Amino acid sequence: MNRKTRPKVSWLALLFIGTASCGPSDDAATTAETTxxxxxxxxxxxxxxxxxxxxxxxxxxxxxxxxxxxxxxxxxxxxxxxxxxxxxxxxxxxxxxxxxxxxxxxxxxxxxxxxxxxxxxxxDRLVPAGGTTHSHGPGGEHDHGxxxxxxxxxxxxxxxxxxxxxxxxxxxxxxxxxxxxxxxxxxxxxxxxxxxALAQAFSGLPAAGILYSHPVYQYLDARYGLAGRSVSWEPGQDPGEAGWQALAQRLRERPAAVMLWEGEPLAATADRLRGMGVEPVVFETGAARPAAGDYLTLMGHNRERVARLKLVDKGDAH
Amino acid sequence: MRDVLYLAWRYLAFNRWKTAILVAAITVIMFLPLALELVLERSSERLRARAAATPLLIGAPGSPLELALSSLYFSGEAPAGLVYSSVGEIHDTGLALAIPLQLGHRIGAQPVVGTAPDYFGFRGLPLADGRSLAITGEAVLGAAAATSLQAGPGDAVVTSPETVFDVTGTYPIKLRVVGVLAPSGSPDDEAVFVDVRTAWIISGIGHGHEDLADPGASGSVLKRDGQNVVGNAALVQYREITPDNLADFHFHGDTAGFPISAVIAVPVDEKSGVLLEGRYQGTDSGVRIVRPAGIMDELLATIFTVRQYVLAAVALVAAATIATIALVFLLSIRLRRAEILTMTRIGAAPGRVAAILGAEIMLVLLASSVLAALLTWLVTTWGDELFRWVLLSGYQ
CATH class of the missing domain: 3.40.50.1980 (Nitrogenase molybdenum iron protein domain)
Structure with missing residues (x-):
């Protein structure tokens, strides 16, 4: 005990502490280990x-x-x-x-x-999300991990x-x-x-590349070596002219034939994508409880939609 | 006999100041050892009870007494810290439930205790009002803390700055009170409970500010350098955690390395406790494990040794006081020689005179005994409140 604290631990104070302390204890050893x-x-x-x-x-x-x-x-x-x-x-x-x-x-x-x-x-299997770092104060540059x-x-x-x-x-x-x-x-x-099954389905994808409507497919991408890129588009929203122009620019830099969506995109969005040579495909993540079936059936449907792309002529995709 | 008592009473009433001083002196001599014994007994019982209800305490190497006092009674300086990963390590052993404690901050005179929800179940602390902690930025008050801070569910309390003169120190944080505990008669009554993450934010380890990556935060941006955004002095850190700005709060680094003051380990059974002690004792893990009951027994043994000296001193004072009182009575008889002679001349037998003088002494002793008993009863019945009131300022 250092000198600074010693006066506070006088026995008079202890008497008070003792006088004030009589809290009963539950059977603390009873943890959640109930069976x-x-x-x-x-x-x-x-x-x-x-x-x-x-x-x-x-x-x-x-x-x-x-x-x-x-x-x-x-x-x-x-x-x-x-x-x-x-x-x-x-x-x-x-x-x-x-x-x-x-x-x-x-x-x-x-x-x-x-x-x-x-x-x-x-x-060692976690995939970086690639967020923005920032600096303020003496802590230096940091992101939020x-x-x-x-x-x-x-x-x-x-x-x-x-x-x-x-x-x-x-x-x-x-x-x-x-x-x-x-x-x-x-x-x-x-x-x-x-x-x-997914590996087989993705192996038949057009060679031109893949886009993701939202940055949620990193693990799918890493597992099946898809080397895709993400935009941040919502299925129920039009991306706006700026979004379309950015996409067109991306496609000029690196073409893509498929875009995976978490949900069914707007019909106009899907049509315009097809017009740009990009086939929209719904690949639900299953984060929320599906309306019908379970995780496996949901992934089965995802796989079927991807597998169907094999039927698309690679030449027609562009 | 009634006439003897009447004359004795009249004499004492006539010399009321002398009588009062005598009664007070004898009362103190009777009451002091009794009260000391009672207070010590009750205090030691409660100190032991709190310690015995806390099977194991884990902290950084240092004074075990300091660790026990700060962790059990939230008294004194916070002990040297552990890292939060210790909690996970203890859980991983499967031997005990680990409850973190992060201490060292205050709201006014009340200690702020950062912990996990398990603490309330472990100590048996039911809520009197409101609900338990759910989200960072919330506080649950002990019963006495609620009274002292005059706050209840829906109110806000503000943490005290560590030092008034340190302008670069941690800022006060406004906490929302969501519940008040029922009185437990323990140090928990005095505490303000928060989640351990809230305690880190109070410490300045975590903080919240507007999202610098957001285009709307341009006024707080000094420069954008690729993927890094540098904030300027206009960047204001939030002083209150609300549901609206909660997402803007963050911690820099891995929480596993963040500090905690101690861990209460609640072994699954006695054997697990011994095994857990074995794991931490004699290793270079940089962690100390103690049994609070043993520490408090050692401390109380010291206090009881001191008590022997105090009682011996009281006994000496008592002997001196009794001798003085005897002297007062003897001198009084000498001073009252004329009065005694008068009583004899008007027909009082010598035995009657002696009875009157004896009755005076008996009445004084009786009054002192009644007063001493009353004071002892007060201490027994209202001791907690009395000592809390008398000693609170000195303790805090």
């Missing part, structure tokens, strides 16, 4: 649909998986109400995508012991995330380990199959 064996089904909250889907596939009825993101809202940009964050606090585990996904997590008060970063240990966040679009990355989820769920319900491992194996096989 189905206790009759309580552990609750797991996720920050996006792919994680919730994988947790549901692996956990089965051993866990209750919740995704409170409202329909039609992109989980990446969702800002939950305080009451929803309190619900996340009450969960036994919170599945995070990692890679900076769901910015609200940075400002939510959540118990560190309940957080499961499914991208943990996969730093942005990396691309739609990791599950690389099915092999999704497999690694599924393993992390499985480990967390087995922790919660160790008595259900065997069945969860079995389900994980099935899921891994399905994702491996999806990876092969």
């Amino acid at each position: 189905a064996a206790d009759g309580h089904v552990p609750t797991v909250y996720a920050v996006n649909y792919p994680l919730a889907w994988m947790a549901g596939r692996v956990g089965g009825d051993a866990v209750e998986v919740r995704l409170p993101v409202p329909d039609g809202v992109d989980p990446a940009h969702w800002q939950p109400a305080p009451e929803t964050i309190l619900a996340y606090q009450d969960a036994d585990r919170v599945l995070l995508n990692g890679a900076g996904y769901a910015g609200w997590i940075r400002f939510a008060s959540l118990s560190p012991g309940k957080l499961v970063d499914t991208s943990r240990g996969l730093d 942005d990396v691309a966040s739609h990791t599950w679009l690389d099915p092999t990355f999704a497999i690694a995330q599924a393993r992390a989820i499985a480990n967390a769920l087995i922790d919660l319900a160790p008595d259900r380990k065997t069945e969860m491992v079995e389900r994980l194996n099935v899921l891994q096989a399905e994702l491996t199959g999806l990876d092969g």
